[in-house]
Amino acid sequence: MTVQFYSTLLEIPPQLKAQALREYRKYPRPQEGWQYLLNYLVAKTVVNWLREELGGKPSISDTPTWQFVNGVKISLEGINLVVLPDESIDRASLVIPREWVEHPDWVGDYFFAATVDIDREMVELWGFCDYSAIKQATIDYQDQNYILDRSKLSCDLNLWLSYRQFNIPLAPKVVNSVPQLASTRVNNLTDRLALTSIISPRLAIPFSDWLSLLHERRALERLGLLRQGQRVKSVTNLRDWWAGIFSSEWQEPALSYGYALRGEEEKITRLRQMMFTTEGETVQLYILVSLTKKSQQEVGVLFQLLAPPDQRLPILEVAIRDAEGNTVITTATQGNESLLKLRSFSCTSGDQFSLVLQYKNETITEEFTI
Template sequence: MHPIESSPMIFPNPTQLCLEILPADRDRAKQQSQSFSTPASRWRAYLNQLCLSAVLPWLQQEYDPQAQVWLGMAALPSFWEVVNGVAIALDNMRFLLIPSEAIDLDEMRVQQEWIDLPSWAADYYLAVQIEPDEGWVRIWGYATHQQLKIRGNYDRSDRTYSLDEEDLIADFNVFWVARQLCPGEPTRAAIASLPSLSLDCAENLLARLSERAVIEPRLAVPFSLWGSLLEHGGWRQRLYEKRLGRQEQWSVLDWLRGGVSGLAKQMAWERFELQTASKEGSTEEKAPAISTVLSRQLIVNHQPYELRALPLSDPEARIWRFELRSTSLAGSIPRGFKLRLLTEDLQPFENNEDIATEAVDRLYVEVAISPGEGLVWEVEPSPENCDREILRF
């Protein structure tokens, strides 16, 4: 991916970066943008995918081959259904690309979710002008979270923060020089956490906001409720699926009967048959001789691990065991690692976590689950690029 040469007549500032949109990427974006609930969300997804296809390869080629979409590609539709922007994780920083078709570049406008949700906030926000038909994108300015939060103008009518063009840095090369000279310079302002939602409240919001007649769900309820719903990855994913009228994608019993859903496969879940032989007289905890196992691959501190979920008897009995294992050769779970289960609304319960007080072969938690109940798993330290998931039983 190479910058395209810009004409001074079209792009008067030669320091601004212009990148090409390849025809194949345009075709792919058009196809992928069909899985959204409204014309507005389909167009938003199309523009964001074009922006991503042009900028991410350039970042990987020029600065960091490990640059990747924050939370992974599979999570993007649940964002683009309701908000504009795509976050990139790069060298322990987060960039937010904000595509816009606007011709008059007098300000950068960022939706409130990307500023005021603690887990969403980025370090740097890049204003990207996009011209789909002409086949180019242009990074025309950037600012930090701190600048947007402290100096930006907040518009209550559409819940956005904006900075005028003169307050943005136009030359993206300045960013890399500044990072080398002042690597510890703060980029993020302090953000207050939002109150947690009860399960009943979340269910009511999901029922209301999943109606396609609600064109802009992000503006339909107070931000404190909307933000708390959206910051929970499992609820955000569920909102997206409900707005499209899709059947439940996270039913564990359905995974056992008919295979892991397509969406769950994108999130690295798979199903396989486990065969073990119990040793007579063994004092170790017993595992079933033959069982269907649901498995998810994780990367923690750059090392591979596996999360397993398996029924300890007939799945209808709803007694389940969750395990965390290392998949590296002769690997183990390091001291200090935690495996934790929470209710759907992120509440702890008795015996819901296992902690490695020393290096161990595995961590495990066993739980009895009521019909229809949702569980959320957590691992500490946090796995790379993992969104929160609700497994439905």
């Protein structure tokens, strides 16, 4: 470090702040909302800056832990930047959650300290270091953080920009692999962490378990929704259906609904009852899933929503999302139909997706894997 303080000031555009506050309000727990807000503002502001400054296509990695862990990862041409929101005014040290150093999928090549000043609508990048500097950090096992003294940081972002220009090689990273957890353990941990009494999930279980849980994107998303007070069902494995294994809630249409289907060998259809209870009213409907074997690997999936006999479907927003959380199909009911047929799509073994139904302010998410 030099005795220089050339921080880089970035403006938070008003529309970005407004969007961030809308996201913030989705979190009933203030700690999670605040953490998400800081991560969101930093990620978007820094990506915009990188795009302007360097061109290229910087991208923000995974978001399902933004409300739990401080920091966001931005990838730029194969380099991982971990930007860490910081509220301190003394700027005495950079606090790096252990996840960003010890998890192979998370580890950063560079770590940036970013003061977020929501009042003044500014993000200030005031220091950075590369992976090799972490060796000089101390570890706080109480809060599971690496603490790097300010004197070990470079305080001039121009240096970082010049590293790129003069092709300064990246410091090599040595990160141990993090074992995967059995699916029952993943479900148990997720259910445990969803408890309202837990303030910080990352500190509530052994840290090695938490690191392993970070492999499980679906589980983290489920945890996020559970902690937001949303109802989330466990994952339905559609592959089991070909082996004749069905969990009790998935019924044969003919039995539970009187909905007779033409028998086909290469097709399976099951139906499940759903219920929204919102603002004191209860609304019922059925989800009908039809699987068609297209080839050894490929399966066609068709979702239909059915109203109870002689009733209409409520006004719903319906979406199918892929494993990355991208919406692949979206539609809505008008309130006058008794059946809504979604566009069918093809999946191959290992694919994951979810069906998201929103009625008024209540959301139901159904997870599937094939």
